[in-house]
Amino acid sequence: MKILEGLYYSKNHEWVKVEGDKAYVGITDFAQHSLGDIVYAELPEIDTVLSAGDTLGTVESVKAASDVYCPISGKVVEVNQSVADDPSLLNSDPYENWMICVEMNDKGELDQLMSPEEYRDFCN
Amino acid sequence: MSYDKLIFEVSKPGHTAYSLPPLDVVDFELEESIPNELLRHTELSFPEVSEVELVRHYTNLSYKNYSVDKGFYPLGSCTMKYNPKVNEDIANFEAFTDIHPLQSESTVQGALKLMYNLQEMLKEITGMDGMTLQPAAGAHGELTGMMIIKSYFENIGEYKRKKILVPDSAHGTNPASAATAGFEVVEVKSGSDGLIDIDSLKAMLNDDVAGLMLTNPNTLGLFEKNIIEIAKLVHDAGGLLYYDGANMNANMGITRPGDMGFDVVHINLHKTFATPHGGGGPGSGPVGVKGNLVDFLPVPVVEKNNDTYYLNYDLPHTIGKVRSFYGNFNVLVKAYAYILTMGAEGLKFASEIAVLNANYLKEKLKGYYDLPYDTICKHEFVLSGLKNKETGITTLDVAKRLIDYGFHPPTIYFPLIVDSALMIEPTETESKETLDEFIDAMKSIAKEAEENPEILKTAPHNTPVRRLDEVKAARNPIVKASV
Numbered sequence: 001m002k003i004l005e006g007l008y009y010s011k012n013h014e015w016v017k018v019e020g021d022k023a024y025v026g027i028t029d030f031a032q033h034s035l036g037d038i039v040y041a042e043l044p045e046i047d048t049v050l051s052a053g054d055t056l057g058t059v060e061s062v063k064a065a066s067d068v069y070c071p072i073s074g075k076v077v078e079v080n081q082s083v084a085d086d087p088s089l090l091n092s093d094p095y096e097n098w099m100i101c102v103e104m105n106d107k108g109e110l111d112q113l114m115s116p117e118e119y120r121d122f123c124n
Numbered sequence: 125m126s127y128d129k130l131i132f133e134v135s136k137p138g139h140t141a142y143s144l145p146p147l148d149v150v151d152f153e154l155e156e157s158i159p160n161e162l163l164r165h166t167e168l169s170f171p172e173v174s175e176v177e178l179v180r181h182y183t184n185l186s187y188k189n190y191s192v193d194k195g196f197y198p199l200g201s202c203t204m205k206y207n208p209k210v211n212e213d214i215a216n217f218e219a220f221t222d223i224h225p226l227q228s229e230s231t232v233q234g235a236l237k238l239m240y241n242l243q244e245m246l247k248e249i250t251g252m253d254g255m256t257l258q259p260a261a262g263a264h265g266e267l268t269g270m271m272i273i274k275s276y277f278e279n280i281g282e283y284k285r286k287k288i289l290v291p292d293s294a295h296g297t298n299p300a301s302a303a304t305a306g307f308e309v310v311e312v313k314s315g316s317d318g319l320i321d322i323d324s325l326k327a328m329l330n331d332d333v334a335g336l337m338l339t340n341p342n343t344l345g346l347f348e349k350n351i352i353e354i355a356k357l358v359h360d361a362g363g364l365l366y367y368d369g370a371n372m373n374a375n376m377g378i379t380r381p382g383d384m385g386f387d388v389v390h391i392n393l394h395k396t397f398a399t400p401h402g403g404g405g406p407g408s409g410p411v412g413v414k415g416n417l418v419d420f421l422p423v424p425v426v427e428k429n430n431d432t433y434y435l436n437y438d439l440p441h442t443i444g445k446v447r448s449f450y451g452n453f454n455v456l457v458k459a460y461a462y463i464l465t466m467g468a469e470g471l472k473f474a475s476e477i478a479v480l481n482a483n484y485l486k487e488k489l490k491g492y493y494d495l496p497y498d499t500i501c502k503h504e505f506v507l508s509g510l511k512n513k514e515t516g517i518t519t520l521d522v523a524k525r526l527i528d529y530g531f532h533p534p535t536i537y538f539p540l541i542v543d544s545a546l547m548i549e550p551t552e553t554e555s556k557e558t559l560d561e562f563i564d565a566m567k568s569i570a571k572e573a574e575e576n577p578e579i580l581k582t583a584p585h586n587t588p589v590r591r592l593d594e595v596k597a598a599r600n601p602i603v604k605a606s607v
Binding site: 037039040062063064087088 | 537538540594595598599
């Protein structure tokens with residue numbers, strides 16, 4: 001299972017990559033592996049305001065549909081349309097293929113998330 | 125098994141299955157009575173086949189089907205019990221098939237009496253005070269129940285109650301029904317014993333919560349033994365308790381949702397009460413309610429005045445109609461016939477044997493398949509893939525291979541809280557011999573997984589089409605026949 005350095009991780013298996021005030025959010029390798037082949041991804045509208053823990057969208061595999069939660073609060077400023085067009089990208093490279101980009105309200109919330117080491121322990 | 129024609133491929137110009145009598149009415153020109161722009165100007169494409177071609181075509185297609193009349197169908201949570209043929213005979217009585225829903229009440233007293241009696245029986249079986257027979261299926265019953273709950277809180281001015289709690293083990297229809305009725309759905313976690321985690325529930329209950337939807341026994345086949353405490357907690361917080369009756373087959377004559385503290389319940393006549401489903405339906409999902417929720421039921425309800433039965437449209441807070449006319453009447457007849465055939469003792473015996481059969485399968489299979497909740501189950505149980513995790517054989521492979529052995533696979537990958545779930549519900553209508561054949565097949569598959577995994581990976585082998593590419597079908601569906 002792949003866990004990238006330099007990212008923050010949530011208990012619901014999302015990752016957060018911080019660039020200034022912006023945060024890119026996606027699902028982890030563990031998540032894509034558990035879900036199996038993803039056949040559908042639903043993303044929010046741009047300008048949607050999300051609180052930490054809100055559903056940002058849904059991913060669907062042939063087995064099940066699962067909500068994806070936004071680990072940090074903020075306003076959606078970008079969505080990755082290529083993921084919506086070809087959801088298999090979430091399987092092939094879940095860290096390269098982010099789902100949304102959020103303008104963060106409170107960078108302090110990042111402290112609530114896990115480091116790569118903590119996330120590795122959490123998955124085991 | 126290789127028959128794969130469309131009726132259009134059988135078609136040959138000039139073949140007919142019958143001949144019309146000579147025209148004995150005056151011919152007229154369509155153009156004179158219907159505006160030209162509304163008339164079709166292209167040829168209609170109808171298949172042309174003789175009677176024998178027609179019969180052979182559909183008989184051949186029917187061979188591809190799998191049903192409870194063909195073999196064991198242990199599809200968890202679906203209660204695929206045998207549907208006694210006497211119920212079909214009775215539903216086919218002309219007195220039932222030749223009446224019209226718009227006939228006056230005085231001319232359909234027998235049909236109304238049947239509906240009234242069925243309402244009363246279902247009230248007794250579930251322990252509820254009122255019952256509607258209108259909903260056309262289980263999820264429709266759920267939606268009806270959710271609408272009743274919503275309407276009730278609006279009526280007493282508690283507009284804040286917008287949340288419905290649903291356990292993480294629930295049927296997918298539960299959150300869908302609650303959301304469709306306009307509620308916000310909040311998930312309640314199960315504890316390590318597979319039951320509702322009381323502390324998580326307590327923390328979620330407040331004056332925003334309209335109710336909790338619960339299946340009991342739950343989808344793991346485990347009885348929520350804390351149900352009385354759960355009901356008290358929900359009621360003390362001002363909420364209502366909704367019973368998903370999908371698993372009622374474990375409870376008949378033994379316990380009742382009404383006695384457990386549930387306020388609204390739906391039952392599936394097409395599961396528990398032996399009417400056909402799974403392609404052979406339609407379904408029927410009556411909804412029962414307690415106390416003053418009776419005033420919120422859909423109209424009409426069937427009532428009795430001395431010896432006369434009538435349709436009552438006058439309920440003070442009714443949510444209105446949820447189905448055209450009075451529900452799937454034909455299905456009601458079959459369920460009524462089933463209840464009368466079985467009697468009170470028979471229904472209780474059915475539930476007892478359903479539970480016994482499930483426990484027998486569970487005990488015989490747990491040496492070969494992973495059993496995450498190793499305890500006495502009710503009418504169904506959930507395995508977590510093969511016991512030997514080293515083989516690389518998935519739950520999907522096991523399910524596909526079962527088809528080769530002549531069995532319908534169990535429900536797989538549900539409930540979501542069990543990894544690689546195989547959810548098995550034998551029902552009471554299977555003999556020990558059939559259960560033993562299934563056990564042998566499951567053991568044999570476990571052995572194949574170790575000795576000849578390739579045969580599982582490529583299963584099924586004896587079907588009209590081999591393993592379908594589910595991912596490709598979902599990503600690039602082709603829904604048009606290539607004629």
